[in-house]
Amino acid sequence: MRRLLRFVFLGLLLAGIAIQFVPVKDIGSNPPERFVVDAPPQVAAILRRSCFDCHSNETRWPLYSRIAPGSWLMARDVHRGRNHLNFSEWGDADEEERQDDLESCWDEVAAGEMPPVQYLYPFHMSAKLSDSDKALLKAFFLKNAANPGEKQPDTAKAQADEKPAATP
Numbered sequence: 001m002r003r004l005l006r007f008v009f010l011g012l013l014l015a016g017i018a019i020q021f022v023p024v025k026d027i028g029s030n031p032p033e034r035f036v037v038d039a040p041p042q043v044a045a046i047l048r049r050s051c052f053d054c055h056s057n058e059t060r061w062p063l064y065s066r067i068a069p070g071s072w073l074m075a076r077d078v079h080r081g082r083n084h085l086n087f088s089e090w091g092d093a094d095e096e097e098r099q100d101d102l103e104s105c106w107d108e109v110a111a112g113e114m115p116p117v118q119y120l121y122p123f124h125m126s127a128k129l130s131d132s133d134k135a136l137l138k139a140f141f142l143k144n145a146a147n148p149g150e151k152q153p154d155t156a157k158a159q160a161d162e163k164p165a166a167t168p
């Protein structure tokens with residue numbers, strides 16, 4: 001029994017070492033484009049803390065984000081996150097694109113989808129958005145929105161769904 005356990009342990013250890021050599025695209029990579037988002041300092045700080053790791057070229061890559069298999073998940077999130085929205089490449093976007101980005105940012109934050117939960121626990125608890133963070137983000141994301149009140153399809157839909165049910 002002890003020999004078996006020792007065998008299993010050794011196997012796991014070797015596997016753990018071996019997977020460190022699997023090449024992963026994008027790990028530790030921060031492409032050169034930079035862009036300074038025109039936001040009040042408090043908002044800029046929240047974006048940097050809670051969004052920039054996946055939506056900019058200024059990703060922090062601490063040691064634990066480089067150790068497999070966590071590194072695979074991190075690289076995947078960063079790769080997909082940047083593909084959807086990369087603030088560092090905003091220099092190439094026109095006003096309309098930026099406006100669209102900002103409004104979808106609020107949709108994601110309001111829905112509690114961003115930052116993603118798997119990112120928060122356990123290493124990035126400080127990226128969690130407090131209510132006051134969300135209020136600041138909302139004001140910034142929707143400051144130029146045409147119809148800020150209409151940017152909540154879920155509530156609007158819920159109300160619309162309720163009415164016909166109440167009147168037979």
Ligand code: HEC
Pocket residue numbers: 047050051052053054055076077078080081084085101104105106108109114115116119
């Ligand atoms: C752990 C990495 C990570 C962090 C941190 C993060 N995101 Fe994302 N984000 C993603 C990924 C991955 C996607 C792609 C959508 C998906 O597959 O879930 C995404 C998609 C988005 C989208 C696009 C949605 C769409 O349909 O195109 C917006 C907008 C967004 N995120 C905003 C934010 C904001 C704002 C923050 C900070 C409050 C944030 N994200 C933090 C990884 C992240």
